[in-house]
Amino acid sequence: MNKGIQKIFSQIPDKYEIVNHILTFGLDIYWRKKSAKLASKEGSLLLDVCTGTGEMALNLVRKGKRVVALDFCFPMLEMARRKDSKINFIIGDAGRLPFHDETFDVITISFATRNINLNRENLLNCFREFRRVLKREGKFFNLETTQPFGRLWRWIFHFYVKVFVKKIGSLISGSEPAYNYLSYTIPRFYDSEELKSILYQSGFSNVSYKRFFPFIVALHIAEK
Numbered sequence: 001m002n003k004g005i006q007k008i009f010s011q012i013p014d015k016y017e018i019v020n021h022i023l024t025f026g027l028d029i030y031w032r033k034k035s036a037k038l039a040s041k042e043g044s045l046l047l048d049v050c051t052g053t054g055e056m057a058l059n060l061v062r063k064g065k066r067v068v069a070l071d072f073c074f075p076m077l078e079m080a081r082r083k084d085s086k087i088n089f090i091i092g093d094a095g096r097l098p099f100h101d102e103t104f105d106v107i108t109i110s111f112a113t114r115n116i117n118l119n120r121e122n123l124l125n126c127f128r129e130f131r132r133v134l135k136r137e138g139k140f141f142n143l144e145t146t147q148p149f150g151r152l153w154r155w156i157f158h159f160y161v162k163v164f165v166k167k168i169g170s171l172i173s174g175s176e177p178a179y180n181y182l183s184y185t186i187p188r189f190y191d192s193e194e195l196k197s198i199l200y201q202s203g204f205s206n207v208s209y210k211r212f213f214p215f216i217v218a219l220h221i222a223e224k
């Protein structure tokens, strides 16, 4: 468990969503909705890991699914808990899930894979852990920022992240470390093809991905 990351998220729960909406011009709502629509086509018992303030879990429960939502940051989970009583919220570490093998039909994660990716080995172990608690033929949906294809678009995106995300995020949330961290991790995260190969390496099969407009986020879908 990474105490530094836990501390960063403890400082921003009340401003977390509004900052996201401002920095993405509201697109984060559309990206989660689209992902939840695809994820909810599968099975009935779903786990949303690193749920934060529970936005993805909420989208899934609105589709009539049974949802368990896990996070290691109590203040973020408290915000989520106030929104819905049907979701089963659990405090825990994504790297050591407190569930039996083959429990869930689907696992979702949104905008948190970067946080557990302290190194490639760590990420591989986490993906293996997700795979362990998925039922046979269960599916994993990973929504995360990615690297734009074209060099110019990539440069513009990284410039926006370095300058605006850092400044606006820190200003509105009142937490400089959180948005320094965000602007540090986004340009350094894997591109869609690399993440696909890490998912294969961790044991998943039939890995595919979709990039959502404006092609700075990708939803990877992987099968157990």
Ligand SMILES: C[S@@+](CC[C@H](N)C(=O)[O-])C[C@H]1O[C@@H](n2cnc3c(N)ncnc32)[C@H](O)[C@@H]1O
Residues within 6 Å of the ligand: 001, 002, 005, 006, 009, 049, 050, 051, 052, 053, 054, 055, 056, 070, 071, 072, 073, 076, 092, 093, 094, 095, 109, 110, 111, 112, 115, 116
């Ligand atoms: C950027 S937020 C994403 C929240 C939410 N999924 C969303 O779409 O907005 C990252 C969340 O992941 C959680 N997190 C990071 N590493 C974790 C870990 N190893 N185990 C459990 N939660 C973790 C943080 O506490 C935080 O709430």
